[in-house]
Amino acid sequence: MGGALIGVSAVLLHYSSGRIAGVSGIIRRLIVPSSDSKPELALAFIVGLIAAPFVWTAATGSAVVQSVSENLPLAAVAGLLVGFGAAFGGGCTSGHGVCGLSRLSKRSLVATIVFMSVAALTVFVSRHIIGGGA
């Protein structure tokens, strides 16, 4: 159900604006604008993203369940890596993983395999090797 909504959003964006619903790319269009980046549209998408949990809570009356690490230095390092890597590699989970794979893009297939494997390896090392199997 959640996945289908993500797909509906990607199709809606492509149908109306002709653009790819890649979140890292949309952020880049806003903070590093170029002649055809349409930062105002990128901002509208981002406002929609931010509004989503409030709309969810207003509609259902239930809070969004979330458990986030409180390790702030880790958050800072991970944030920098995620932002840099996604923008340098030309996309993240949504751009490469959803839109790219849907278009049968070879680049996106390679990108998705690389980031999924590295992410899984990172979790393996941090939880089962460094973390002692926690």
Place this chain on the structure above:
Amino acid sequence: MSILLNLAAGLIFGLGLVISGMANPAKVLNFLDVTGSWDPSLAFVMLGAIAVTAMGFRLVLRRPKPLLEQSFQLPGQSSIDGPLVFGSAVFGFGWGLFGFCPGPAITSLGLAATSTLVFVPMMLIGIAAAAVIRKRLGS
């Protein structure tokens, strides 16, 4: 009109992240923890998203142009190059460390966990830095 449709697309996308659990880093890390407390449900979320997008794109691209713009803006590159692999590896490392990718991190801003409020500005710095470096490299 464009603004409203982009707003709606963002809202639907964010609701998808909230409903599926993608906006919950603990769940994402369990999805990535294949040898431990593996939670495969997010794989179905991704497959569902891809199935809907693949069918939808096929229909949309039969049209000569998008509803509100002059042309479709599809990524033109097709070569598998160093920046693609290096960037994706760096992204995967950060994703595995914390469990946030860009969409869920932005969607979580209003939930205002302190670490989210640290993560997002650093992510924006990372995106800007990568954009500047790629421009210098001419790609």
